[in-house]
Amino acid sequence: MTRLVDLPTQEHMLPGNRACAGCSLGIGLRSILKALDGKAVMTVPASCLTVIGGMYPTSSVTVPWLNVAFPGCAAAAAGLAAGLRATGRDREMTVLAMAGDGGTADIGIQALSGAAERNDDFIYVCYDNEAYMNTGTQRSGLTPAGARTTTTMLGKRENPKDMCRIMEAHGIPYVASTSAVFPDDVYDKLARARTLRGLRYVHMNTPCPSGWSFEPRDSVTVGQLAVDTGLVVLFEVEGGVFRLTGRSKTLAKRGKRPPVADYLATQGRFKGMSPEAATEIQRWVDGRWAEYLRRDAAGATT
Amino acid sequence: MPSIEARPKPELHPEFCKGCGRCIEACSVHHCIAEGRDIHAQSGLVPVAFHPDGCNGCNLCVEACPEPYALMAGDAAGPEEHPVVSRHRAPAPQTVPDERVAFAEGKTLVVKGAHAAAIGALLAGCRHFFGYPITPSTEGAELMAKLLPRLGGTFLQAVSEVAAVNMMYGCGGGGKPCMTFTSSPGFSLMLEGVSYLIGSEIPGVIVNVMRAGPGLGNIGPAQADIKLTCRGLGHGATHAVALAPSTPQEMLDHAMLAFELSFKYRNPVVILADGYLGQMTGRVRLPGALVKPGLPAWAVSGDAAHRKNVHTSIYLNEADQEAHDEHILAKYAAMTEAEQRADLYRCEDAEVLLVACNTPARMAKGAVRALRDEGVAAGLFRPQTIWPFPAKVLVPLLPRVRRLVVVEASEGQLEDELRLALSHAGAGQAIPIDHVRRQGGNLPSQREILEGVRGPRAPRATARKVVTA
Numbered sequence: 001m002t003r004l005v006d007l008p009t010q011e012h013m014l015p016g017n018r019a020c021a022g023c024s025l026g027i028g029l030r031s032i033l034k035a036l037d038g039k040a041v042m043t044v045p046a047s048c049l050t051v052i053g054g055m056y057p058t059s060s061v062t063v064p065w066l067n068v069a070f071p072g073c074a075a076a077a078a079g080l081a082a083g084l085r086a087t088g089r090d091r092e093m094t095v096l097a098m099a100g101d102g103g104t105a106d107i108g109i110q111a112l113s114g115a116a117e118r119n120d121d122f123i124y125v126c127y128d129n130e131a132y133m134n135t136g137t138q139r140s141g142l143t144p145a146g147a148r149t150t151t152t153m154l155g156k157r158e159n160p161k162d163m164c165r166i167m168e169a170h171g172i173p174y175v176a177s178t179s180a181v182f183p184d185d186v187y188d189k190l191a192r193a194r195t196l197r198g199l200r201y202v203h204m205n206t207p208c209p210s211g212w213s214f215e216p217r218d219s220v221t222v223g224q225l226a227v228d229t230g231l232v233v234l235f236e237v238e239g240g241v242f243r244l245t246g247r248s249k250t251l252a253k254r255g256k257r258p259p260v261a262d263y264l265a266t267q268g269r270f271k272g273m274s275p276e277a278a279t280e281i282q283r284w285v286d287g288r289w290a291e292y293l294r295r296d297a298a299g300a301t302t
Numbered sequence: 303m304p305s306i307e308a309r310p311k312p313e314l315h316p317e318f319c320k321g322c323g324r325c326i327e328a329c330s331v332h333h334c335i336a337e338g339r340d341i342h343a344q345s346g347l348v349p350v351a352f353h354p355d356g357c358n359g360c361n362l363c364v365e366a367c368p369e370p371y372a373l374m375a376g377d378a379a380g381p382e383e384h385p386v387v388s389r390h391r392a393p394a395p396q397t398v399p400d401e402r403v404a405f406a407e408g409k410t411l412v413v414k415g416a417h418a419a420a421i422g423a424l425l426a427g428c429r430h431f432f433g434y435p436i437t438p439s440t441e442g443a444e445l446m447a448k449l450l451p452r453l454g455g456t457f458l459q460a461v462s463e464v465a466a467v468n469m470m471y472g473c474g475g476g477g478k479p480c481m482t483f484t485s486s487p488g489f490s491l492m493l494e495g496v497s498y499l500i501g502s503e504i505p506g507v508i509v510n511v512m513r514a515g516p517g518l519g520n521i522g523p524a525q526a527d528i529k530l531t532c533r534g535l536g537h538g539a540t541h542a543v544a545l546a547p548s549t550p551q552e553m554l555d556h557a558m559l560a561f562e563l564s565f566k567y568r569n570p571v572v573i574l575a576d577g578y579l580g581q582m583t584g585r586v587r588l589p590g591a592l593v594k595p596g597l598p599a600w601a602v603s604g605d606a607a608h609r610k611n612v613h614t615s616i617y618l619n620e621a622d623q624e625a626h627d628e629h630i631l632a633k634y635a636a637m638t639e640a641e642q643r644a645d646l647y648r649c650e651d652a653e654v655l656l657v658a659c660n661t662p663a664r665m666a667k668g669a670v671r672a673l674r675d676e677g678v679a680a681g682l683f684r685p686q687t688i689w690p691f692p693a694k695v696l697v698p699l700l701p702r703v704r705r706l707v708v709v710e711a712s713e714g715q716l717e718d719e720l721r722l723a724l725s726h727a728g729a730g731q732a733i734p735i736d737h738v739r740r741q742g743g744n745l746p747s748q749r750e751i752l753e754g755v756r757g758p759r760a761p762r763a764t765a766r767k768v769v770t771a
Contacts, residue, residue: 046487046518050518067517067518069487069517069518070462070487070491071462071464071491102435105461106461106462107434107461107462107463109461132435134437135435135436135437135440136435136437136440136444138435138440138443138444138459139459141461150440150444150447151435151443151444151447151457151459152447153447153448154451
């Protein structure tokens with residue numbers, strides 16, 4: 001595992017980008033582009049990332065960038081991968097499709113599912129800030145239960161989709177879950193994905209100060225607490241073999257996690273949530289965590 | 303106790319039999335059913351041949367038959383006896399009329415344009431909202447998300463605009479008023495669904511808060527979807543009444559009117575607003591009555607009375623499709639006849655007639671005042687329906703008009719509608735048409751309009767130079 005101090009110092013994301021103060025997507029994008037050594041072409045649909053990328057004709061990343069329609073991120077990436085193959089550049093360049101949770105789990109899922117079924121050759125990163133943040137915080141299919149958004153005033157009732165399991169069910173070569181606030185974990189997973197061919201899916205939890213309602217300085221601590229409590233789990237599935245990574249692996253060894261309530265208390269979006277609802281989320285997290293531990297143990301024996 | 307021989311023998315209805323032969327396999331006697339040879343005149347298929355002589359009434363063939371009513375137990379009721387199918391027994395669907403309930407007239411609110419449209423929809427009886435977030439239309443959806451659950455309604459955030467418009471298809475097909483808020487790229491994505499709404503004659507109201515395009519464009523105000531709404535509502539011969547409000551008050555009034563027209567013609571209605579109008583706060587006077595919607599007889603509401611209601615836009619027989627298209631075209635003709643609306647400002651003696659709608663009409667109004675102060679006989683013709691274009695209101699003004707100036711936030715989409723309408727009306731062909739246009743999320747200013755009216759404009763310094771190195 002790469003240590004933080006050993007991450008490359010060469011940046012591929014520039015100052016003057018339009019990320020909000022404290023946005024963890026900046027950390028994530030920097031790590032991703034470092035892992036790809038700046039040799040990538042991106043497809044990005046309407047999302048916070050489009051805004052961060054900058055207003056035409058300027059760009060805040062040093063890699064070429066294809067701005068696509070909202071439903072078409074994975075489809076455009078499939079076309080781009082075919083184009084690069086035709087020009088013989090597919091070995092050196094990685095196609096990086098990057099969309100938010102709405103662009104992935106809601107409007108973009110059919111294009112992504114089609115690309116996964118064909119095993120098109122690109123890396124898809126879903127940066128999951130758990131709502132439509134670019135339009136002002138509306139719920140998405142990945143918004144957690146209990147979270148208030150402008151379209152779920154009393155808190156969302158449904159648990160989020162499990163995108164990683166959906167993508168695993170397609171039988172693609174690589175599926176990983178990571179968090180933008182762990183640059184080493186993001187780096188390792190993208191570096192690993194870069195060596196593989198076919199569709200590689202990385203799900204990146206991305207704490208959002210304005211949408212989740214916490215102080216910009218707390219992005220990293222909130223993101224770390226999400227992992228510590230088990231709401232976000234760092235893992236990878238390569239060739240069907242599951243293994244926990246990074247902080248989640250350490251937690252599994254330690255065998256103890258702080259309660260989810262600690263995490264919920266850090267954010268305004270969960271304010272006013274009933275204790276029963278919080279207990280229900282704890283139960284949901286515990287159930288998933290037990291399943292991850294079981295799969296990790298099974299992966300270790302294979 | 304009845305013997306096996308005494309059981310009633312099954313009956314074959316060859317007009318319903320498709321000749322699959324499952325009954326031949328199933329027959330316990332093995333010689334009463336055989337493969338048929340003759341094509342049935344009614345079905346065009348080859349039904350099995352049934353010889354009841356050897357039949358012991360075991361009815362295994364009836365169990366095996368995949369077709370309803372092809373092979374029937376001798377004592378079973380035929381399709382004509384079906385309680386819902388029977389013409390004599392099924393109750394006819396009745397239209398439950400809308401009710402108008404008196405309301406506190408004269409009350410005023412100070413609200414955003416998008417909120418005014420949402421309030422208008424609620425007053426028109428809309429309790430179902432299906433939408434997808436897109437700037438600058440989301441405020442309307444957010445208000446609906448707040449209010450509808452308290453009013454016993456449904457707010458549903460779809461996974462895409464495609465899903466949202468098809469949810470409207472479902473709800474509207476059920477005979478209930480429903481709506482969505484969207485903005486230009488989202489509206490583009492909805493167009494297939496809009497074509498289906500029109501083809502299947504299903505009402506629904508779409509508020510399109512227009513922003514600049516093409517592609518992702520930006521989120522500034524524009525009138526870039528006039529062409530799309532008037533000339534390109536999906537495939538086929540599609541049209542819908544397009545309302546163009548210009549104030550928060552009209553956002554409310556047009557929302558109420560939109561539901562009325564939508565059900566009157568069984569056709570979607572599009573409200574074209576622009577990004578400024580959605581955000582603009584203004585005084586809004588509430589109407590004297592609100593609508594408690596009934597249920598039209600054509601709704602697919604699930605009971606026996608509505609069972610014959612089928613909403614579809616597919617007619618495989620070309621003659622049927624043509625007849626359906628003619629029916630829809632007749633509705634367009636009726637809309638064109640009855641629904642042309644325009645607002646006139648100082649047009650009675652106008653020689654220079656400005657044509658503008660939405661927010662640009664507000665600047666144009668200011669320009670008319672300034673021109674009048676200078677002694678120019680100017681007036682403002684403001685279409686409130688862009689489709690149908692209010693030519694019937696415009697043409698009587700033309701004999702006095704020496705010049706038309708179209709003011710708009712698009713590359714000429716409103717002017718195209720004007721020119722087309724004048725051409726169809728065979729009027730005003732000699733009147734020169736000038737224009738004042740801005741694009742890209744900009745609106746024409748009063749100064750620019752005045753410059754445009756007074757004389758040929760000096761070319762505006764181009765915006766930031768695009769570096770393509």
